[in-house]
């Protein structure tokens with residue numbers, strides 16, 4: 555059976571000045587996430603195959619092959635997000651349908667519980683969603699009543715996919731490299747008066763480096779909320795990625811006050827072994843260590 559809805563290219567439109575606006579919520583309640591029905595159809599129609607079960611790859615090198623409309627198979631490395639986001643539904647198919655990822659929903663659940671315990675309303679949050687990808691975090695945040703989220707990602711293709719697949723969920727979506735943020739971008743982020751940071755499935759492994767995380771953290775108000783997932787090994791004293799010193803030490807010093815911390819299965823690897831991450835919900839009580 556040939557797949558019917560596979561589109562391997564992004565449209566290349568320059569949307570660098572485009573700003574998304576959230577759909578107003580009915581009667582002050584959480585805005586209903588809007589997602590084109592054809593995203594679900596595209597997701598369902600895709601066919602992909604994983605490497606043979608006995609093979610093992612590092613998380614940096616994992617890949618799958620995807621059936622093209624002409625019947626050929628094309629390889630996608632999991633870190634080729636630009637190509638993956640170009641195919642509607644492919645990100646969801648690989649990571650959610652096949653590899654069982656549920657990290658955004660899980661982490662937003664922890665945040666929601668932490669907010670309730672602190673007596674704070676989700677609607678008061680102004681979230682910087684770092685490594686926002688195609689907007690799955692914004693969808694989950696909206697579902698618990700967060701109605702102001704700003705996406706930041708290094709890829710234009712990520713923003714294009716969020717606009718295409720989950721329109722209206724981000725108040726703004728900036729394509730930026732936070733390791734060398736121009737003054738105009740700093741001002742734009744400061745203008746959003748952010749009091750929460752979410753970074754889910756995006757730290758380390760060639761994705762977001764410690765310096766970018768630090769810049770995002772510095773844009774969040776004192777006592778703001780910080781929600782992150784990270785491979786547990788990155789937090790250990792022996793870690794060489796830079797996260798252990800920065801986040802691990804900040805937790806130990808209390809600059810990052812942990813409210814919830816759970817070890818959880820982020821997703822399966824291609825050999826079906828579980829990838830375990832730390833999920834942390836914390837308050838920013840001071841600057842990061844280092």
Ligand SMILES: C[S@@+](CC[C@H](N)C(=O)[O-])C[C@H]1O[C@@H](n2cnc3c(N)ncnc32)[C@H](O)[C@@H]1O
Nearest residue numbers: 685686687690707708709712754755756761762
């Ligand atoms: C696995 S996706 C996660 C997307 C989203 N957080 C989610 O949970 O659905 C990782 C995202 O991080 C982005 N990313 C990688 N390096 C980055 C960087 N240096 N700065 C900002 N975003 C980055 C990628 O482009 C990609 O969209």
